Amino acid sequence: MSVKASQWTSQSLRRPARASVAYRIARWVEAYAFTATPERIGVQEGLRAATAVSVIVAAAVWLHWPSLSWAAFGAFWTCLADPGGPYRSRLACMATFAAAGSIAAWVASASAGVNPVLGGAVLLPLIFLPSLSGTYGAAAAQVGVLVCVVAVVAVAYPGRPDVGLELAGRFSLGCLWAIILCIGIWRTHPQAPARRAVASVLARLRDMTIELIDLHQRGGAGIAHWKAMNAEHRRSVRAALERARSLVTELQTGRDRYMLELDLADRIFAGLIAVGHDLEEGRHSPHEEIEQELADRLLRLIAEATDQAARRTPDVVQLSTEAVALRHAAWTVDSVVARAIGAAAQATEELCDVLRKRTTGLASRPASPGVGARQVLKPIPLTILRHAARVTAAVVVAYLIAMPLNLSFSYWATMATVVVLQPHSATSWPRSLERMVGSIAGGLLAAGLLVALPTKLALLAVIFPIAAATMAVRLVNYTAFVFFLTPLFILVIELLQPAAGLPSARIVDNIIGGLVGIAASLLLWPERGASKTGETLANAVRANFAFAAGVIAERGISPELERLRREAGVTSTAAETLRHRMILEGQSKRAHLTEMAGILEALRRLAGAATATSLATQSPDSERAAALQETAEALAEAIRQPSSNARLPSRVHQPHDSIDQATFAVIGAARAYVEAFGAHLV
Numbered sequence: 001m002s003v004k005a006s007q008w009t010s011q012s013l014r015r016p017a018r019a020s021v022a023y024r025i026a027r028w029v030e031a032y033a034f035t036a037t038p039e040r041i042g043v044q045e046g047l048r049a050a051t052a053v054s055v056i057v058a059a060a061v062w063l064h065w066p067s068l069s070w071a072a073f074g075a076f077w078t079c080l081a082d083p084g085g086p087y088r089s090r091l092a093c094m095a096t097f098a099a100a101g102s103i104a105a106w107v108a109s110a111s112a113g114v115n116p117v118l119g120g121a122v123l124l125p126l127i128f129l130p131s132l133s134g135t136y137g138a139a140a141a142q143v144g145v146l147v148c149v150v151a152v153v154a155v156a157y158p159g160r161p162d163v164g165l166e167l168a169g170r171f172s173l174g175c176l177w178a179i180i181l182c183i184g185i186w187r188t189h190p191q192a193p194a195r196r197a198v199a200s201v202l203a204r205l206r207d208m209t210i211e212l213i214d215l216h217q218r219g220g221a222g223i224a225h226w227k228a229m230n231a232e233h234r235r236s237v238r239a240a241l242e243r244a245r246s247l248v249t250e251l252q253t254g255r256d257r258y259m260l261e262l263d264l265a266d267r268i269f270a271g272l273i274a275v276g277h278d279l280e281e282g283r284h285s286p287h288e289e290i291e292q293e294l295a296d297r298l299l300r301l302i303a304e305a306t307d308q309a310a311r312r313t314p315d316v317v318q319l320s321t322e323a324v325a326l327r328h329a330a331w332t333v334d335s336v337v338a339r340a341i342g343a344a345a346q347a348t349e350e351l352c353d354v355l356r357k358r359t360t361g362l363a364s365r366p367a368s369p370g371v372g373a374r375q376v377l378k379p380i381p382l383t384i385l386r387h388a389a390r391v392t393a394a395v396v397v398a399y400l401i402a403m404p405l406n407l408s409f410s411y412w413a414t415m416a417t418v419v420v421l422q423p424h425s426a427t428s429w430p431r432s433l434e435r436m437v438g439s440i441a442g443g444l445l446a447a448g449l450l451v452a453l454p455t456k457l458a459l460l461a462v463i464f465p466i467a468a469a470t471m472a473v474r475l476v477n478y479t480a481f482v483f484f485l486t487p488l489f490i491l492v493i494e495l496l497q498p499a500a501g502l503p504s505a506r507i508v509d510n511i512i513g514g515l516v517g518i519a520a521s522l523l524l525w526p527e528r529g530a531s532k533t534g535e536t537l538a539n540a541v542r543a544n545f546a547f548a549a550g551v552i553a554e555r556g557i558s559p560e561l562e563r564l565r566r567e568a569g570v571t572s573t574a575a576e577t578l579r580h581r582m583i584l585e586g587q588s589k590r591a592h593l594t595e596m597a598g599i600l601e602a603l604r605r606l607a608g609a610a611t612a613t614s615l616a617t618q619s620p621d622s623e624r625a626a627a628l629q630e631t632a633e634a635l636a637e638a639i640r641q642p643s644s645n646a647r648l649p650s651r652v653h654q655p656h657d658s659i660d661q662a663t664f665a666v667i668g669a670a671r672a673y674v675e676a677f678g679a680h681l682v
Helices: 021-030 043-063 066-081 087-114 116-136 138-154 161-185 192-248 255-280 288-309 317-330 336-360 382-405 411-420 425-452 456-472 478-496 502-523 529-554 559-584 593-614 622-640 658-676
Strands: none
Touching (some): 021 192, 043 161, 043 456, 043 478, 066 087, 066 138, 066 161, 066 456, 066 478, 087 138, 087 161, 116 382, 138 161, 138 382, 138 411, 192 288, 192 559, 255 288, 255 336, 255 593, 288 317, 288 336, 317 336, 382 411, 382 502, 411 425, 411 502, 425 456, 425 478, 425 502, 456 478, 478 502, 529 559, 529 593, 529 622, 529 658, 559 593, 593 658
16 A cells, blocks of 8 residues: 555644744753753743732732731742642642741841851851752752752841741741642642643654654755754753653652653654664665655654643544554555654554543552651762752852952842752853853843833832743743843842842842852862763763664564663763763863764764664574674773773674664774873774
8 A cells, every 4th residue: 555545634734834943942052951941831830929929029018018028038939849740749848948948047037136157157057957958859959959048048137036036927928828829729730740741752853853854855965964953852852751751750640641651752752763863874765755755744743742742631533543544654665764654653653542541540650658757867878968068168158258248138149159059060060150141131131120110010010920930931941040030039129128239239149159159069079070971971882782782682672672772862861961061161172072972973873773773673683782782891991991901892894784884883983082082992
């Protein structure tokens, strides 16, 4: 049966005209270890937080009660402490923050009321202890950071114990209002973030398919362009998949179902990798016209699947019918591209079956147990201990710098130091850079608003959309978050505690805090860059060769092969992200990142060849698979520690398939990398 003669109704599905600009920007940003997740825009979360803050600010202006600013701060920070997902875990995080933050606010304010030195001394435990919360996961770490923020701000509001208690009371009032609003009044579906995460992965696959169709139409002229785009797409999709899996594991119901949806999206991804590999090799196919039509039909399928996956009750009847039609049509064509498209269509067909279960509520896993005594006594990792010590020392330094300068709202500097420092020092300086850039841009926006909106009523009106935007983008990109956060804080303070030069003070304080954070990440227990680079690259080599060896040994799709392919993608993504980050750090020559790029490109080729081979029916070859594993170990050891004793495999036979060709490419790239370090190869 020809493709033309098959029953197909996909023309009724919308075909995307071009790749998403938002995801294109996100792919570039993510390459340099900056978070960019457009799919995580939280409109409802933003409107809810804006309501929480605006109601209190309006009440403070109406009642002429400026000290209610602490209630507004409490409400906003409590919304930030909301991790989303199940109501029980959300309530636990928000209530924990409210209680710990209230205690920290009272202790810090009362201590600073005695004298500034005591206030600075009290900051030590108030920063160190909450910074250990990362032991219990990302949500707990966020709560700990926010408690630290409360402490450094409260130190700047010294008072007698009774005054400090009043301050903590106003803070608690704001926290309680936010909890009631978020948990009791304005509820959001706990599985909404998971739906958005699955749709995000499919949207990135849609963009990848658009680029593949463009490559197919351009032929050989598009290969050079695709090599760069291939790296971007594969890194972006893999990162989105792993972020989504991490999010789904926190669900109390529907966990298995959403995880299966992600596994099927991963299989669609495998099909696209195989298509890209075959097109990149530049081999002429007698079925090019049919392949282009198949690819266009697959694009329509993925675009429709993206729309349906974002819905709480998807309608997949037509999508399922057309996925079946595409699978049958692709299997009538004998080519790698057609087989890969057929595999992707089959995964889409199975995805439809899983999406139907959202309505029936099947395939749910019971809630996981909460934090028990065993978890409370969980040992603290050395990385977390170092992070807590690093943050504490950096905050003290920022505090000592800000005090003599007599800066307005100098706690902004210590606050910036707290939030930019991360458990791994290599990720702290990008965060610091984002904080400074966002503060400068946001400060300029705030200055313009103060000039254009001179009345209190006008400023009050603009606080709501700014607060909504701040919370809506908090999980999308940190620079965007700080860009909106800066004018939000400036306008609230201008309304309730007016002072001269607020925008410039905010900018200067955040630059000081960011620079202190960078210095702390570089000077206090930094990771060893060179050894980490070699280890990360060696892990990528081992994982990609393990996948290729698995394909040769098994010849077919299996859960174990899917695990190996995922591990290959994860390790390659980690190595590519590390390389881009080192470029920003100015380490191109010292770390020989050009040669590293050659290895990563060859590994992408190897993974693509293995994926394409897994779709074909051939006899397994365990002896060859074992030899490939030996090659991988030799390459990994030479790359991990380049030295004069390095031994690399030589090209002893003519390659007889694409896996052999890719293997030789990796060997050549590894040789160039080792020799770049001045090592003489044996």
